[in-house]
Amino acid sequence: MRTPYEYAIIQAMPRVERGEVINVGVLLYCHRRDFLRARTHLHPDRLRALDPGADVEAVRVALESWERTCTDAGTPSPMTQGERFRWLVAPRSTVLRAGPVHMGLAADPGAELERLLDLLVR
Template structure:
């Protein structure tokens, strides 16, 4: 029997160290698949690229914020009582901070975890 592809939603996590300049780098991907009860963020912060946009960027603070996105996916902190879909919507909501999510995109995949790894390789690394 062939594997069944199911829909998923994803957003690219972007670092915008100087919002007034509008420059950004992709630092992760957030993927939600309702059918597989899957929500995860995979991140990769390229310190050299971040500092090229803003030599004064607080790299440890940015990394700490990225870590909190991953923890939120797992139900950490204020997201403890939220369902996976609620966590995803919370994370992709528009914000004016150094980290933000791109518009949400959709796709089809058999394995959401493998698809997340593929997207990180394609869009971040």
């Protein structure tokens, strides 16, 4: 049985003033399946194409924190999965941000997350 989910693309914007982004991950939340995960994949050459001086390692570490936040390991206080998802997709002016939230239907949220990562990031 397919259940509804929400997802957002995680984007890197190394030079905020220019507004150029690359897709570096996907955040997927499925309330009915008790599922919240982020999967990331950074292409260093794409990041450097936008900013030759970009700190690739710092971006990589920041992406890992998004993945930890989904498991409640990186949040400042106990939060539900829904609260963590909304916190991660909230607008921000940082090198990493989430794009708009989209909806979908899937039987297996984990497999859908991998499909979206392949389609939108890799």
